[in-house]
Amino acid sequence: MIHDPWYDAPVSGWEGPAGADEPGAAGPRRTQPAQRPPTATDIYREVQRSAAFQEVRSRYRRFVVPAALAFLAWYLAYVVAATAAPGLMSRPVAGAVNVAMVAGLGQFLTTFVLTWAYARHARLHRDRAALDLRWTVFDRERVRGSDRRAAGERSPEPAREEAGR
Numbered sequence: 001m002i003h004d005p006w007y008d009a010p011v012s013g014w015e016g017p018a019g020a021d022e023p024g025a026a027g028p029r030r031t032q033p034a035q036r037p038p039t040a041t042d043i044y045r046e047v048q049r050s051a052a053f054q055e056v057r058s059r060y061r062r063f064v065v066p067a068a069l070a071f072l073a074w075y076l077a078y079v080v081a082a083t084a085a086p087g088l089m090s091r092p093v094a095g096a097v098n099v100a101m102v103a104g105l106g107q108f109l110t111t112f113v114l115t116w117a118y119a120r121h122a123r124l125h126r127d128r129a130a131l132d133l134r135w136t137v138f139d140r141e142r143v144r145g146s147d148r149r150a151a152g153e154r155s156p157e158p159a160r161e162e163a164g165r
Helices: 040-049 051-084 099-150 156-163
Strands: 092-094
Touching: 040 051, 040 099, 051 099, 092 099
Parallel strands: none
Antiparallel strands: none
């Protein structure tokens, strides 16, 4: 059987014979106003307020803020040492390699280590929860889209395509 919204929707303000819900009442039965389906903005705001989303954000901040501050401090220490203590930075370590070269290479090494640590932390502590949130939004959007199609509304995408022609 095909679902046809035209046969399911009652005429506005009238759903049956007079006094269908109240004995002795005359006139049409009043209907409750239909709740509007949630918009994409409503869905995203609801997810943003959820405890799961707040936990993902909290885990992200607990890693990124200290890591960024530590790397910034390490970089600034390198720059300050290079300008304020040139004697220290020019001290040889092994042959022609001096402290400044070792510290500069340490900057590159630190960048790669932080990138690896960030990816590992995301994989172990955030990716699963973020994926669950993404599927929650996807499911709600899908339900919203099917409700709109069932109500006979056009999606905005074809209108954009037609406008471009």
